[in-house]
Amino acid sequence: MTSITSLLGFGAEGWGDDLASGALVTIALALATLPFGLVLGFLLSLAKQSEDWALRLSADIYTTIFRGLPELLTLFIVYFGINGLLKAASDGAGLPALALSSFASGMVALGVVFSAFASEVFLSAFRAIPKGQREGAAALGLRPRHVMVLVILPQVLRVALPGLSNLWMNLLKDTALVSVVGLADLLRQTQIAARVTREPFLFFGTAIVLYLVMTAVSSVVIAWIERWTRRGEPAR
């Protein structure tokens, strides 16, 4: 039996470099999904506050569907469904075969799930801002756009941050699901290593430790961002 250090080491013999590249893919997927999910979630929260009932209803339908479906099923539907449509379209048009990669499918599936949850976080944050803030800003003569950007948004971000950081943790953990459709992320590299070396406990244990490190680093960064958003408040 080879020693643990040589199994987890870097280089031709060890699997350390494979796990590290997998971890990078995991982080890249989560970071690539985040802006897309945040922007979409924010727009959805605006739609939910709109005076237009059709817009509100549409946003609610979106949330109901993507909050209710299991993430794995959403991923399968995106991966098999969109690829099926793309194949039919490219065959029909006589184009070379188009396909959505597992990374892109993961981005779409995790992004829509993230945005569905984020819209609710933003919505409750908007509701936590007293009406007087909007009225006061308007009384000072700020344009509606400036009221939003200078007065409302900074406060909304501050209130929404704990909820959003929860969602980020879920996103980071959900990236592991994309390994099922073949993305070479941390979990998939771990599975390969476990199968080849017949040391599943060691490798899955290592993967769990690496995920823990990622969530721990995230919570440090989030605490730092939270302090930054509260810099305007009097020190206690």
Add this chain to the structure above:
Amino acid sequence: MKNALDPPLAATPPDVLPRRRPGFAGVLALGAWLLAGLSLVAYLAAAWNPDLLARYAPIYLSGLWTTIQLVAISFVAGALISVPVALGRGSKGFVQRDLSTAYVVLFRGTPFIAQLFLIYYGFGQFRDFFETIGLWGFFREPWYCAIFALALNTAAYQAEILRGAVASVPKGQWEGAKSLGLSRLTTLRKVILPQAAIVALRPYTNEVILMVKASAIVAIITVYDLLGETRRAYSRTFDFQTYIWAAILYLLIVELLRHATNFAERRLTRHLRR
């Protein structure tokens, strides 16, 4: 007697958004959903296949039943495990506190799918050990591994719900009950838990919904729950409607649970409403 300093109850009308005629964006968005819904119906009608339905409908229902069993058993087992963990989290002894904190951080900070793989594939490495203590029959079966992993996972979340709900009841309730001569157990049962239940109801049912969604992952280790049967049906027929039917069933369960929660919450808090 109403205090003059109290804000007047109905001085401002409640925030009811005015009903306006839908604008361009609203029509576009709702139109897109309408189109999506209609094309889904059209697709299902075009793909209508009585043989397929007759063959797979009972299989899907048995998969659904497996999902329900899995969630129910793991939820109850997780609730039992969560009690000592929650007690440890609130304990003054640092060994209990650190151990239960480590448990909660470990299970909440890592993906469920990785925990499941560690238990299902990883424990197989210690087959000899499990055979000597007579537990190999348990860890060999994907079904038991799924229950074990899901129960351990939900216990970490439930421990936090339980701790938060009990901590939300003011200390004066304990003191008041003590001054009435109630024992600690009676206080907990008759005074604290009924009040904690109101706080905990929504997080608990949210947890059930999250478990229904997370339980789909066990399909990867060949448990034939709803998603497991769906994957099997898709791999045999290559018919995409297999996934659509699964999505409809999952949405039905989740919406049913959500509406039941709203109903239960209205019942439980009816003494608080004015």
